[in-house]
Amino acid sequence: MEMLYFIARYFMYFFIPLLVVSVSGMFSERSGIIHMGLDSVMVWSCMWGVLCLQWLDGVVAGQLRLILALLFAGVMGILLTLLLAVASINLNADQTIVAMALNTFAPAFCIFFARVLQDGSEHLSIRNDFLIEKVPVLGDIPVIGEMFFTRTYITNFIGIAIFIISAIVINKTRFGLRMCACGENPQAAESLGVNVQKYRYAALIISGFIGGMGGLMYIIPVATHYSQTVGGYGYLALSVLIFGQWRSIPLLGAAAFFALCKTIANAYSGIPFLANLGLPSAFFKSLPFIITLVALAATSKYDHSPKASGQPYDKSQR
């Protein structure tokens, strides 16, 4: 039972950043902009979030400090994503290449900036006093309380909330459906009076905000200082997005599956039944990728990727 609680708790450290960042990617890609730059948004916003935590230290206390830093990271995420927006919406640039430029730019800039700021080292220290020992009331529920509501971080709940709100916005609101139309058939959408450019901008702003928060959510539970890297989780989120076929509910499943494999790959030696199987940890580590490949190959007939993603919008093609 102890081990179950342990797995549940650590599962969240993988699950939440993957879920949030892949939701960020979903907004962008459903509107028709391929977002290969998720990693750069994470790296960049995470730095600003950590800096914000330092600035607010001693000014505001407790969870409020974390929430303000999350918002700030989100706003900085928007700034970086706007570069992608301008290049791919206004300048009709190749979206993949712009994103790759961002991926090269962000880590280099962050190292440079942090060194200038600190006059030397680029490591930004994080004072973490955000662990919630027990959530009142919810923490007393048997089993579930122990699994998800003790020794937890507020980012877990914010992450879930982001997912639920995003799912509703994309699937149930006028805005979301029109945004998806821009990613499927922008010419048709335009002919019905939808301003494609405006909707794509809106989608990227939301994507930047969510992705930015995801960057900070990644680092908070796992490190005591930030060294301008997020361990490639932006790219991992991208594969979650593809495995989840750009749809909310499958995305949730995909993120959970990836996170579970990651958790087990690192903790299987503590689970007697798995340890006795004698499988190498490489098996668990590679499992999500192998299944993604197989799933994509098997379902390629029913490809759900947004039809117009990756193509600059050209009104004259109507």
Place this chain on the structure above:
Amino acid sequence: MKKFLTLILAVLMAFCLFGCKGKEGGEESSQGEHYDVVFLADLGSIYDGGFNEHSFYGIRDYCEEKGLKYTYLQPAGSDDASRVTIFEQAVNQMTADVLVAVGFLWDAALCQQIPNYPDVKVIFVDADDLYNIDYDYDGVDDSLPHQDNLAMITFAEQDCGFMAGYAVVQDGYRNLAFMGGMAVPAVVRFGYGFVEGAEAAAQELGLAEGSIDMKYFYTGTFDASPDIVTRASEWYTNGTEIIFSCGGSIVNSIITAAKDGEGRKIVGVDTDEYFTRAADGADNEPLFVTSAMKELEVTIYNAVKAAYAGGAEWKAYTDAGLLRLGAKEGAAIIAPYRAENWKVLTQADYDAISAKAVELHDALPTEASGDNGRPLDVYKYVNVNYFEQ
């Protein structure tokens, strides 16, 4: 509007180039200016809080004392060509007198370049033996003939790893673990020494066979990640008392895991992490029982000093071939005794450990004794549980 946005984009691009230059060339350097001592860094950040940074401090200390100009250069990539490029930059454009290159990955570049510049003194730290090497593994010997301008220094990390393992078992820890970054020679030696130390202490204490548990794992990275937190925390949860963290920033994740429960301890590496990690929060201090340290600063300071003194002092370095500095030379040590960190170990016990390492130095395994960093299969008291990466 479009023009304005294009302008912003252009400015940011320019920033990007600026940022890249800082990383490759070292922001303190410009073409043509003379530097006396140039530090040729290893992979990773120059301010990594460990190997690069403290090596650089050795140079800094000497140069500031003598009023010499110094700077550092970092290879742009992990390939030999980028190392050759910055070597030439240091020699031709900065006209350096002394070069200090750290990290064994410099071997090929140095073999190719040193004979071309006999007037430049090169100090190679964490070195391979360039007088006996096949750096491209093609079966053809690439060794250099003897060079009068080359000093090669490496550390016997197994000595300080031994001291740390010996100390913690003496103090009553029975469930140990080793977490390395990558299985590079220095990390491997630290780990091998750690197991040996635990074995020696167990034998001396008369413990039952197999009474020490040792989990053993290379993370494959020198960065923090949730993977490492999860694994470390799982180990602690299932009984591990102390983890020897041996790989740059992975200690960050191990700290996080250690704070997730009571009584979880860490052994630091390279520098006295009791102090260096306190910068990230004073509550990190009590986690570090001790650290297996290399005296990088002093060693490099002395070598640079010898290079400037020339004559017999420098000849002692160049004639020695590959210098292996360990406990005997005071180059592999453990962190100073702090009474509050130890349960039973006294200052006197602690002082005796170093002598023990000196005595056993020749018997300790090095990276050449094992199979790609896998611990040896010879221990009676230590039950090693090796995890594949």
